[in-house]
Amino acid sequence: MAATRIIYRRELGAYLRSPFAWVIAAVLLLVDGILFQAYAMQGEQLSAVVLERFFYFSSGVSLFAGILLSFRLLAEERQNHSIVLLTTSPVRDVQIVLGKFFAALTFLAVLLALSFYMPLLIKVNGKITLAQVLVGYFGLLLLGASALAIGIFGSSLARSQIVAALAGAAITVLMCFLFMFAKRLDSPVREVLQELDLWWIHFQNGFMRGVLNLKDVIYYLAVIYFFLLLAVKTLEAKRWQ
Amino acid sequence: MIRASNLSKFYGGKRALGPVSFEINDGETVGFLGLNGAGKTTALRILACDLQPSGGSIEVGGVDAIADAHEVRKRIGFLPEHPPLYQDMTVLDYLAFAGELRGMSRSQVKRRLPDVVEITDLGEVQEDVIGTLSHGFRQRVGVAQAIIHQPKFLILDEPTRGLDPVQIVEMRNLIHDLKQNHTVLISSHILTEISQTCDRLLVLGKGKLLGSGSELELAASESEIRQVTVTMRPPTGEDPKGRIRKVLEGVEGVKSVADPYEQGGGLTFALSTTKDCRAEVSRSVVDAKLDLIKLDYARSELENTFIRLVGGADGSN
Numbered sequence: 001m002a003a004t005r006i007i008y009r010r011e012l013g014a015y016l017r018s019p020f021a022w023v024i025a026a027v028l029l030l031v032d033g034i035l036f037q038a039y040a041m042q043g044e045q046l047s048a049v050v051l052e053r054f055f056y057f058s059s060g061v062s063l064f065a066g067i068l069l070s071f072r073l074l075a076e077e078r079q080n081h082s083i084v085l086l087t088t089s090p091v092r093d094v095q096i097v098l099g100k101f102f103a104a105l106t107f108l109a110v111l112l113a114l115s116f117y118m119p120l121l122i123k124v125n126g127k128i129t130l131a132q133v134l135v136g137y138f139g140l141l142l143l144g145a146s147a148l149a150i151g152i153f154g155s156s157l158a159r160s161q162i163v164a165a166l167a168g169a170a171i172t173v174l175m176c177f178l179f180m181f182a183k184r185l186d187s188p189v190r191e192v193l194q195e196l197d198l199w200w201i202h203f204q205n206g207f208m209r210g211v212l213n214l215k216d217v218i219y220y221l222a223v224i225y226f227f228l229l230l231a232v233k234t235l236e237a238k239r240w241q
Numbered sequence: 242m243i244r245a246s247n248l249s250k251f252y253g254g255k256r257a258l259g260p261v262s263f264e265i266n267d268g269e270t271v272g273f274l275g276l277n278g279a280g281k282t283t284a285l286r287i288l289a290c291d292l293q294p295s296g297g298s299i300e301v302g303g304v305d306a307i308a309d310a311h312e313v314r315k316r317i318g319f320l321p322e323h324p325p326l327y328q329d330m331t332v333l334d335y336l337a338f339a340g341e342l343r344g345m346s347r348s349q350v351k352r353r354l355p356d357v358v359e360i361t362d363l364g365e366v367q368e369d370v371i372g373t374l375s376h377g378f379r380q381r382v383g384v385a386q387a388i389i390h391q392p393k394f395l396i397l398d399e400p401t402r403g404l405d406p407v408q409i410v411e412m413r414n415l416i417h418d419l420k421q422n423h424t425v426l427i428s429s430h431i432l433t434e435i436s437q438t439c440d441r442l443l444v445l446g447k448g449k450l451l452g453s454g455s456e457l458e459l460a461a462s463e464s465e466i467r468q469v470t471v472t473m474r475p476p477t478g479e480d481p482k483g484r485i486r487k488v489l490e491g492v493e494g495v496k497s498v499a500d501p502y503e504q505g506g507g508l509t510f511a512l513s514t515t516k517d518c519r520a521e522v523s524r525s526v527v528d529a530k531l532d533l534i535k536l537d538y539a540r541s542e543l544e545n546t547f548i549r550l551v552g553g554a555d556g557s558n
Contacts, residue, residue, distance in 0.1 A: 010330075014329055081321065081323035081324070081325055082326060084291060084323075087291050088290060088317070088325075090315050090343065091342055239293050
């Protein structure tokens with residue numbers, strides 16, 4: 001775990017030093033705020049509905065942030081040749097991937113925390129519980145963490161950061177629209193694809209409404225585990241190339 | 242000791258290295274010499290546990306580098322062709338990060354940093370961000386990260402690549418200092434760099450080991466290397482070239498005498514010899530009452546050896 005912690009510290013420092021990361025954070029928070037003001041707060045609505053709309057828009061922000069914060073993590077190292085420092089040190093590939101993942105997750109959590117003033121406004125002026133807000137944020141974090149894991153996998157595939165970003169974005173978008181493909185298919189493939197959907201089934205029907213389902217939590221953890229494992233295996237395979 | 246046996250590496254179906262076998266003793270400075278694409282970088286990356294070989298075995302200090310790569314990585318410092326630097330970090334932060342990655346505690350790193358900065362002469366830029374450094378300083382930072390954990394074995398892949406002449410001399414001096422405490426492996430295609438730095442050479446060509454030994458041993462293993470050039474004033478009388486040639490061919494150690502050419506009012510003969518026989522040549526010339534103008538021991542023996550070895554690998558020799 002020591003190596004994971006050392007890599008985590010460096011990566012988090014890199015985010016904090018990087019204007020790119022802060023620009024991403026600023027732009028996404030701005031977009032989130034505009035969407036909240038323009039659409040979520042429109043008309044007279046129950047405060048619970050306004051909160052749902054906030055999480056609806058924030059889920060997109062979380063997914064975008066996940067991809068944007070992760071695509072460079074391994075591809076940039078390969079492009080700059082700095083990855084050799086990691087691969088020739090007594091560090092396991094899984095420690096490299098985990099250190100980078102948790103650093104990106106921390107930055108994502110900070111980004112999400114900075115949007116907390118919006119549900120706080122709803123709570124001050126309406127009737128929502130803190131539990132509803134926390135469950136929604138937990139969902140945003142899991143959704144963003146899944147996008148991060150997918151992005152890291154994309155980043156492990158390519159030397160080019162653009163290719164890495166496109167690969168991560170393509171997988172994420174595909175997984176977000178699985179439920180639409182599922183509608184056109186027959187049972188049991190339909191049910192299987194629906195359950196694999198990244199956004200509609202597990203976020204919109206659960207976390208977004210303040211409902212905490214264990215199966216949704218397990219689903220997101222499984223997605224994170226699966227794509228991080230793929231990233232580790234890709235790194236291992238690259239040692240042969 | 243590093244012991245490689247039947248080491249090979251294939252990229253797809255293409256052979257990049259091997260099978261090659263060699264041993265490197267503790268305290269030696271060994272140069273990997275070869276043209277671009279000869280397999281030097283592949284060999285060094287395998288030795289640094291950065292790349293898995295397709296076949297063969299490597300032992301580093303008695304540890305199997307394939308089965309226990311982690312243990313071997315602790316004993317090796319590696320400067321690849323492109324130094325593995327993080328542009329956004331300061332020199333000190335980067336070196337501390339590299340040290341901790343290699344298993345050093347923070348207090349060990351703190352104690353070691355001043356020594357490393359002094360050895361690599363990075364004092365004036367230690368607080369600077371790496372992205373703002375010149376190429377020469379970046380190369381030094383690359384060396385510093387390779388020695389931060391005091392490895393027994395130091396692997397430097399083209400350490401003078403892209404440096405200006407002054408920086409090359411500085412880097413050469415740095416490598417000379419590092420030889421005191423490390424077993425050093427250096428790759429280069431620059432012959433003078435290798436010949437001035439290394440105790441022993443491994444010559445690679447098209448992935449194969451073409452020769453191994455000191456510069457003199459490699460030269461001696463070659464049968465026709467021009468080592469001595471002799472310039473004489475042409476004697477009067479009939480067939481001056483033939484007279485001189487006869488004298489030179491009679492000198493012990495001279496295997497053949499090339500056709501002479503005129504140079505500075507004299508005739509210059511290039512002699513293929515099996516040893517440095519300048520003394521014998523001068524004695525014979527004086528005994529034959531010929532006027533000696535100039536006598537040189539060929540300084541290009543390594544080039545000759547290298548070209549001959551590599552040419553052999555190309556099948557063009």
